[in-house]
Amino acid sequence: xxxxxxxxxxxxxxxxxxxxxxxxxxxxxxxxxxxxxxxxxxxxxxxxxxxxxxxxxxxxxxxxxxxxxxxxxxxxxxxxxxxxxxxxxxxxxxxxxxxxxxxxxxxxxxxxxxxxxxxxxxxxxxxxxxxxxxxxxxxxxxxxxxxxxxxxxxxxxxxxxxxxxxxxxxxxxxxxxxxxxxxxxxxxxxxxxxxxxxxxxxxxxxxxxxxxxxxxxxxxxxxxxxxxxxxxxxxxxxxx
Amino acid sequence: xxxxxxxxxxxxxxxxxxxxxxxxxxxxxxxxxxxxxxxxxxxxxxxxxxxxxxxxxxxxxxxxxxxxxxxxxxxxxxxxxxxxxxxxxxxxxxxxxxxxxxxxxxxxxxxxxxxxxxxxxxxxxxxxxxxxxxxxxxxxxxxxxxxxxxxxxxxxxxxxxxxxxxxxxxxxxxxxxxx
Numbered sequence: 001x002x003x004x005x006x007x008x009x010x011x012x013x014x015x016x017x018x019x020x021x022x023x024x025x026x027x028x029x030x031x032x033x034x035x036x037x038x039x040x041x042x043x044x045x046x047x048x049x050x051x052x053x054x055x056x057x058x059x060x061x062x063x064x065x066x067x068x069x070x071x072x073x074x075x076x077x078x079x080x081x082x083x084x085x086x087x088x089x090x091x092x093x094x095x096x097x098x099x100x101x102x103x104x105x106x107x108x109x110x111x112x113x114x115x116x117x118x119x120x121x122x123x124x125x126x127x128x129x130x131x132x133x134x135x136x137x138x139x140x141x142x143x144x145x146x147x148x149x150x151x152x153x154x155x156x157x158x159x160x161x162x163x164x165x166x167x168x169x170x171x172x173x174x175x176x177x178x179x180x181x182x183x184x185x186x187x188x189x190x191x192x193x194x195x196x197x198x199x200x201x202x203x204x205x206x207x208x209x210x211x212x213x214x215x216x217x218x219x220x221x222x223x224x225x226x227x228x229x230x231x232x233x234x235x236x237x238x239x240x
Numbered sequence: 241x242x243x244x245x246x247x248x249x250x251x252x253x254x255x256x257x258x259x260x261x262x263x264x265x266x267x268x269x270x271x272x273x274x275x276x277x278x279x280x281x282x283x284x285x286x287x288x289x290x291x292x293x294x295x296x297x298x299x300x301x302x303x304x305x306x307x308x309x310x311x312x313x314x315x316x317x318x319x320x321x322x323x324x325x326x327x328x329x330x331x332x333x334x335x336x337x338x339x340x341x342x343x344x345x346x347x348x349x350x351x352x353x354x355x356x357x358x359x360x361x362x363x364x365x366x367x368x369x370x371x372x373x374x375x376x377x378x379x380x381x382x383x384x385x386x387x388x389x390x391x392x393x394x395x396x397x398x399x400x401x402x403x404x405x406x407x408x409x410x411x412x413x414x415x416x417x418x419x
Binding site: 009 | 253257258260261264265268287290291294295298299300301302303393397398399400401402
């Protein structure tokens with residue numbers, strides 16, 4: 001019985017090969033498949049890198065770490081403002097990449113999954129930190145529309161009752177449409193739609209040092225006011 | 241002198257397609273046994289699956305790396321084909337096995353020697369159907385097909401330490417059924 005079945009299978013397959021119903025896939029098919037696999041892995045890596053660097057950028061620029069340093073009271077605000085969606089998508093991309101690597105690339109499967117995953121994440125985080133530290137991406141603070149009164153050389157753009165944060169910066173460029181500020185000597189901020197909210201004569205000029213007051217709502221920072229910090233000698237002169 | 245599997249595959253790749261019959265003859269019974277024990281089906285039910293394994297082997301033969309062991313590659317194809325069959329029946333797309341996630345040390349206590357092998361061999365058939373799928377497969381590959389830990393790791397694409405852990409757990413499950 002078994003012998004009959006063996007002959008049948010053997011003859012069946014050989015017959016299909018002879019009739020041309022069964023053909024080997026050409027070598028170039030597998031070469032292209034490998035190229036496609038590595039291209040997909042590269043894409044997943046780049047997407048993950050973009051997401052993690054963007055998340056890192058948000059954490060850094062929007063002062064989320066300073067909320068943590070404020071203690072437990074800031075925890076809910078930190079949790080609400082943390083870019084969870086970016087982290088989750090990044091982890092999904094990493095998981096898919098790991099799955100593909102284990103299935104198709106060399107003998108990576110011999111390493112426990114957790115170690116492989118940690119190794120990939122370490123590489124991603126290291127690359128993301130390098131990207132964030134490089135002067136590639138300007139920081140964009142969003143300003144929602146809103147009316148505000150003005151003081152002498154200060155601009156109350158978005159008054160509100162929620163907690164304010166302060167940061168010092170130097171104005172790099174200034175125009176009615178946009179002000180570019182370098183925060184604490186390292187980070188750049190672009191402030192848009194300024195002319196609609198303030199008297200053009202009161203807009204800070206290039207090289208002015210400014211104190212920016214902002215509040216957080218969700219994943220956005222809203223600028224409440226910008227105060228020009230007058231140099232000390234100017235005050236002494238005015239006193240005379 | 242009889243050609244090795246790897247030498248035969250090299251010749252098939254260069255156009256000697258008749259030699260594929262030798263591969264089918266050498267492995268048909270093994271594949272059939274693997275399917276029968278792993279899928280727990282009747283001999284007639286596994287015919288198409290076994291044929292499918294050899295068809296996939298032939299069509300993908302250019303993806304085989306000649307420097308590696310052919311039998312491991314063939315068992316890998318069979319493993320994928322059988323899993324696809326199970327998944328299509330269960331509509332199961334993806335299942336995560338947590339025992340592949342963490343590193344394990346090789347057990348110094350060899351589960352095969354610590355357990356009474358004679359009793360095991362008689363009770364194995366009866367116990368197989370009660371085992372979880374992943375434990376059943378590892379028992380089949382180890383005891384029926386005689387693969388080493390490294391070969392099983394290559395077939396299942398899991399860390400070798402996971403093979404040891406699964407085997408140990410599988411034998412514990414069998415013990416529960418036979419005692």
